[in-house]
Amino acid sequence: MTARALLDTHLRIKPYIHNTPVLTSTLLNEIAETELYFKCENFQKMGAFKMRGATNAILQLTDAQKEKGVVTHSSGNFAQALSLAAKQLGVKAYIVMPSTAPQVKKDGVKTYGGEIIECPPTQQDREATALAIQKEKGATFLHPYNMKNVILGQGTAAMELLEDHPNLDYIFAPVGGGGLIAGTALAASHFSKGCEVVGTEPFEVDDAYRALQSGKLETNPTTNTIADGLKMALGDQTFPIIQQHVSKIIRVTEAEIIEAMRLIWERMKIIIEPSCAVPFAGLLKEKSTYANKKIGIILTGGNVDLTNLPF
Known part of the structure; x- marks a missing residue:
């Protein structure tokens, strides 16, 4: 890079x-x-800081991708970042969060317009739930960090x-x-x-x-x-x-x-x-x-x- x-x-x-x-x-x-x-x-x-990466990732999508929304899994800060970045750019955000995520972070996601889907707090559950939303909604998966x-x-x-x-x-x-x-x-x-x-x-x-x-x-x-x-x-x-x-x-x-x-x-x-x-x-x-x-x-x-x- x-x-x-x-x-x-x-x-x-x-x-x-x-x-x-x-x-x-x-x-x-x-x-x-x-x-x-x-x-x-x-x-x-x-x-x-996650506002930076979330914003850049959405801005790099095509118009067709933006239309179908974005999905991620996150325990909190990337969840909020993607929700707010998506809201600023007029894109729907689906957020997979572990049930154990701090309430303050769940509240933040809701405030910023993200739609929360809760799952058990394991990496496997997070990934499986996000994949299911990708398939169902056609949303683009944006990884919280490995991207x-x-x-x-x-x-x-x-x-x-x-x-x-x-x-x-x-x-x-x-x-x-x-x-x-x-x-x-x-x-x-x-x-x-x-x-x-x-x-x-x-x-x-x-x-x-x-x-x-x-x-x-x-x-x-x-x-x-x-x-x-x-x-x-x-x-x-x-x-x-x-x-x-x-x-x-x-x-x-x-x-x-x-x-x-x-x-x-x-x-x-x-x-x-x-x-x-x-x-x-x-x-x-x-x-x-x-x-x-x-x-x-x-x-x-x-x-x-x-x-x-x-x-």
């Missing part, structure tokens, strides 16, 4: 997304012993960050299915002077860490993490990009995620969701390695169930 493809993507989606702010915190710099630049995708439309146009869309967040701060040494991003970190790694490889990308993920769903060691896609036997946006495993399109361009992956505990989330809420006065705290948790865990560097952190989203906070 070329620099030109990323530039074209950014131009295409620009009218439909926010160029989100980059915030700094003197206190968090002191705690982390480094210079931090937080790209606030929690301020993106629908509250997460070129989605990856390119997600990469535009790092492009904007590097436009504002071209001298970053590292960008930290969380890893779930890999769409964001793959896009981020592409952006860094094309638009930076040697900025490295570091992935972060919970120990409870560490398939990406294991995949980089084994050289093949791995699965997660359980997904018992507070970081509900990171429960999926890498895909065959995201993994090769990560293999090529991501320098390392840091794993963090549930307690470390909660502590990082609390610090950002308390010190920066902004709302982030647990998945979003994982990169900062990873940096704090290995702060001696990154002391006195310039580090970008992508704050991926702020769609939190306020009735179910971890602190």
Whole structure:
């Protein structure tokens, strides 16, 4: 995926997304012993970076495809992103959601006009339900992360960050299915002077860490993490990009995620969701390695169930 493809993507989606702010915190710099630049995708439309990939994916469809609608399966943020992007572009969106998805995310999908079809919370059930809707409605399936146009869309967040701060040494991003970190790694490889990308993920769903060691896609036997946006495993399109361009992956505990989330809420006065705290948790865990560097952190989203906070 070329620099030109990323530039074209950014131009295409620009009218439909926010160029989100980059915030700094003197206190968090002191705690982390480094210079931090937080790209606030929690301020993106629908509250997460996934608006970028969803918008790009729909804009690349033919008129005939748009007429029959789109379908995806998602635990929350891509569900909301596709619903809102589809609404903005006059396209019907069918959203397959696991029954265990946070209520705040289900409410968001409904607000944005997506039609929810609930299924049991397994990958197999999600895929089977989405396939059935494809066949019944003729809708085009848009994968939440394992898809070129989605990856390119997600990469535009790092492009904007590097436009504002071209001298970053590292960008930290969380890893779930890999769409964001793959896009981020592409952006860094094309638009930076040697900025490295570091992935972060919970120990409870560490398939990406294991995949980089084994050289093949791995699965997660359980997904018992507070970081509900990171429960999926890498895909065959995201993994090769990560293999090529991501320098390392840091794993963090549930307690470390909660502590990082609390610090950002308390010190920066902004709302982030647990998945979003994982990169900062990873940096704090290995702060001696990154002391006195310039580090970008992508704050991926702020769609939190306020009735179910971890602190």
